[in-house]
Structures are given as structure tokens and as C-alpha cells.
Amino acid sequence: MSSVKRKCFTIEEKSAILHRLEAGESNATLAKEFGVSHSTISTIKKNKYKIEPLFNANVLKCKRVRTSIHEQLDKALLQWFKLQRDRGIPLNGPLLQEKANFFARQLDMQNFICSMSWINRFKVRHNIVSGKIVRESLSVQQSDVHDWLEKVWPTLRAQFSDDEIFNADETGLFYKLTPDKTLKFKGEKCTGGKLSKERITVMVAANMSGTAKKKLLVIGKSQRPRCFKNVGHLPVDYESNRKAWMTGDIFTKWARAWDRELTKKNKKILLLVDNCPAHPHIADLKSITLVFLPPNTTSVLQLMDQGIIRALKAHFRKNLVLKMIQFLDGGCSSVECPKITVLDAILMIQDAWTQLKQGTIFNCYKHAGFVRSNVECTKLQMILTKKTTYR
Numbered sequence: 138m139s140s141v142k143r144k145c146f147t148i149e150e151k152s153a154i155l156h157r158l159e160a161g162e163s164n165a166t167l168a169k170e171f172g173v174s175h176s177t178i179s180t181i182k183k184n185k186y187k188i189e190p191l192f193n194a195n196v197l198k199c200k201r202v203r204t205s206i207h208e209q210l211d212k213a214l215l216q217w218f219k220l221q222r223d224r225g226i227p228l229n230g231p232l233l234q235e236k237a238n239f240f241a242r243q244l245d246m247q248n249f250i251c252s253m254s255w256i257n258r259f260k261v262r263h264n265i266v267s268g269k270i271v272r273e274s275l276s277v278q279q280s281d282v283h284d285w286l287e288k289v290w291p292t293l294r295a296q297f298s299d300d301e302i303f304n305a306d307e308t309g310l311f312y313k314l315t316p317d318k319t320l321k322f323k324g325e326k327c328t329g330g331k332l333s334k335e336r337i338t339v340m341v342a343a344n345m346s347g348t349a350k351k352k353l354l355v356i357g358k359s360q361r362p363r364c365f366k367n368v369g370h371l372p373v374d375y376e377s378n379r380k381a382w383m384t385g386d387i388f389t390k391w392a393r394a395w396d397r398e399l400t401k402k403n404k405k406i407l408l409l410v411d412n413c414p415a416h417p418h419i420a421d422l423k424s425i426t427l428v429f430l431p432p433n434t435t436s437v438l439q440l441m442d443q444g445i446i447r448a449l450k451a452h453f454r455k456n457l458v459l460k461m462i463q464f465l466d467g468g469c470s471s472v473e474c475p476k477i478t479v480l481d482a483i484l485m486i487q488d489a490w491t492q493l494k495q496g497t498i499f500n501c502y503k504h505a506g507f508v509r510s511n512v513e514c515t516k517l518q519m520i521l522t523k524k525t526t527y528r
Contacts, residue, residue, distance in 0.1 A: 144173050151181050151188050158182055205262065207249065213240045215263055230256050281431050282438060286506050293428060294507075297407045300349065304409045304502075305342035306441035307356075307383045310450065312337055312482035315457065337479065338381050339486055340391065341441055341449065342408075345502050347495030353487060354391050356381050357479050364478035372487040383415040392419055392427065399424035411435045443501035445493070452489030460485065 146154070154167055164178045171178075181188070205211040214237050221228055230253060237251035237259075260266070294302070313333035340354035353373040360377045374394075376387045392408075399406060405424050410416045412429040419427060430438045460481065502508055 144171065144177070146171075146181070148188060151184075154178065154181050155185055155188060205259070207241075207246065209244055210237065210240050210246065210249070211259065211262070213244070214259065218263075218265070233259070282434050282506075285431050285434070285438070290507065293407060293426075296426075297405075299346040300344055301404070301406045302345040302409070302507075303342050303349075303351070303406050304345075304440040305340060305351070306411065306439055306446070307338050307340045307354075307415075308441070308446045308450075309336050310339050310453070310482070310486065311335065312453075312457070312479070312486075313477050315461070336381055337482060338383055339449075340383065341446065341490070343441075343445065343498050344406075345499070345507065347498035350490060350493070350498075351395070353490055354387075355483055355486070356383060356387060359479070362479045364480035368480065371483060373483055375483070385415055385417040388416055389419055392422065392425060396422045396425045409440070411439050438505055440501050440505050440507065443504045445498055445501050448497050449486070449489050449493055452492045453486050456485040456488055 154171075157167060158164070158178075164175050164182075168175045168178050214233065217236060217240075218228065218233070233256050234251045234253065237256070238249075241249040241251065311333060313335050315333075338356040340356070342351035343349065354376065355373045356376045356378065358377060358379060358381045365371075374391065376390070378384060378387070400423050405426070407426045407428060409428050409430060412432050416429065418429075435442060457477070460477070499508075
């Protein structure tokens with residue numbers, strides 16, 4: 138009896154073995170490395186024509202791919218599924234089940250009744266998983282994104298260095314909103330009070346290399362909150378309106394102030410912002426070249442939405458929880474007891490902005506397609522590494 142244990146490989150592992158065989162490695166070497174018999178490696182090589190299509194279809198983790206005995210029905214349902222997803226239509230198990238029964242009737246399969254088990258096996262066969270819908274992304278025309286990155290962006294990029302290219306965006310911050318998840322003992326109920334809806338708006342801006350982060354602009358509801366009493370200086374710029382939203386007037390005032398500051402320093406920058414009513418065209422800017430991203434491309438091209446704002450809020454939530462723990466340790470009886478003021482929120486969001494790393498900012502520019510070549514990536518990564526080393 139053979140002492141070699143039987144082993145099942147995933148499609149991804151089988152594809153890697155095929156690649157190494159094509160590169161010239163011997164059957165015996167691979168068999169010894171993976172602890173299998175020579176015949177196992179030979180069988181993988183023999184089934185190359187079956188493995189490659191599955192790998193190309195992103196079916197990577199399956200170890201055994203079983204084909205359906207209802208081949209026509211399987212193909213019809215898969216084709217329908219692809220068509221609906223191309224249209225952006227959300228689908229679920231019951232919808233697939235209903236459509237499978239419809240196709241069965243069309244194919245005169247009288248004894249077929251689709252079960253959820255059949256749907257589950259169908260999803261495994263075709264690498265179909267659940268995902269959360271991002272509403273903004275559906276309206277994006279990929280051709281518009283591609284044209285802008287290929288035709289407009291290179292011209293803009295050639296006029297400015299990485300340190301001179303900035304992106305700005307605003308985000309709402311529910312500054313009293315505590316996390317909705319917690320660690321707990323098994324069987325313990327998770328309860329809490331009402332979710333706070335008190336909000337401020339924060340304007341964030343940073344350059345492409347991550348070396349310069351613009352002073353935050355915070356927009357609140359009160360022109361002079363009580364918590365500002367006896368406060369001589371704020372670490373952020375502060376504006377206010379009735380709804381704590383960004384407006385065209387506030388954006389214009391912010392941009393002109395930044396322009397004057399740059400003019401005094403004899404610096405010029407490129408500022409990328411999204412095309413929304415709160416970002417009007419501003420004439421006579423001397424040191425800022427204001428460029429608007431194409432309409433309906435925010436979810437793809439807006440750099441701050443690629444992870445910078447998310448990382449900023451993650452740091453803020455951590456600061457918020459630490460402050461609440463501090464209140465509780467000081468004698469407060471519940472999480473709802475601490476009175477988090479606008480000033481507290483400003484200090485915490487400023488600290489979070491300080492903690493945001495250069496590498497995070499650069500990677501978001503890269504993710505959005507603004508850094509294209511490997512040479513550019515390597516160059517910027519070396520700069521970031523050196524600056525981190527010398528700190």
C-alpha cells in the first residue's frame with residue numbers, strides 16, 4: 138500500500154503547477170515538493186484543457202468542479218445571469234431559482250424542480266458570491282473614465298510635479314456616532330441607545346506624494362458654539378451654515394484664501410475636485426489651476442473616496458471610543474453620558490488627519506489610476522521609504 142497521502146489541489150494550485158511544468162520543472166521535483174505521487178502531477182497536466190478555462194473564469198478555490206447533469210439549463214441560466222449583471226440589476230437566490238424553473242419549462246424538463254441546493258451548487262460552479270451594491274458606481278461610464286485618464290490627465294500631469302498635484306473633497310462626519318459592532322460574551326445581547334445624527338462637514342485635501350496635507354476645513358451649524366468660549370485658536374479653519382453643508386460660497390472663500398497663501402509663497406498647484414453644485418468655477422485664481430473631474434465619475438476618480446476619507450474616519454472613531462472610555466473611567470455611568478462637543482470633534486479629527494500616513498494617500502492616487510507606470514510607483518515608494526527612515 139502506498140505511503141503517499143492523497144491530496145486535493147484547488148484550481149489556483151493546479152494552475153501554478155501547470156505553469157511550473159511549462160517552465161521546465163520535472164514531474165518528480167513537483168511530486169516530491171507537494172508530497173504526492175507522480176501520477177497526481179501527470180493527471181493535472183493531462184487535464185490542462187479543463188483547468189485553464191476555470192482559472193481564467195476566476196474559479197480559484199474549488200478543489201472539485203462538478204458539472205451539472207442539466208447542461209442546457211445551466212448554460213441558459215448562466216447567460217441570463219451575466220446579462221442582468223451587465224445591466225446592473227441586483228439578483229438573489231430566489232430570483233435565480235424562479236428563472237431556473239422558467240428555463241426548465243422552456244426546455245420541457247417536466248420532472249425538474251429547482252431547489253436552493255441546486256442554486257448553491259450553481260453558484261459554486263460559476264464562482265458567484267454575494268456582494269454589497271455601490272449605488273454611485275453604476276452611473277459611471279467606464280469609457281469616460283478611460284478617455285479622461287488617457288487624454289486629459291497626461292497633459293495636466295506634465296505641467297505639475299507630484300508635490301504640486303492636490304485633490305480635495307468634503308465628507309459628512311457624525312461626530313457622536315459610536316461603532317455599531319462590539320466584542321461580547323457568547324449569548325450576551327448587544328443593546329444600545331439611539332444613534333446620534335449630529336453632523337459636521339469636513340473638507341480634506343492632500344497632494345499626490347502625500348507630503349502635504351492641507352489644513353482641514355470644518356463646517357458646523359453654529360457660527361460660534363459655546364464650546365469655543367475662551368478658545369483663542371483652532372487647529373482647523375471653521376465655517377458655519379444652518380445645515381452644516383458645503384456651499385458654493387464657502388468653497389469659493391476657502392479656495393481664494395488658499396490661493397492667496399500660495400501666491401505669497403510663490404507656489405502653483407493643480408487642484409482636482411469633483412463636479413458638483415457646491416464646487417463652482419472660480420475666476421482669477423493666480424496660483425491654483427482648478428480642474429473638475431468628469432461628471433458621474435466620483436466613485437472611480439475621486440481620490441479621497443478611494444480610501445483616504447475612510448482611513449481618516451477610522452482614526453477618528455478610535456479617538457472617539459478612547460475619549461468615551463476616559464469619561465467612563467472618570468465616573469460617568471453610561472456611554473450616553475459623555476457630552477462630545479464640536480470642539481472635541483475638531484480636536485479628534487485633526488489628530489486623525491495628523492495620523493494619516495503618506496503611503497495611504499499615495500496608494501489611493503495609484504488605485505484611482507493617476508499613477509500608471511511601475512517606474513513612477515517605485516520612485517515615489519523610495520521617496521516615502523527614505524522619509525520614514527529619517528524620522
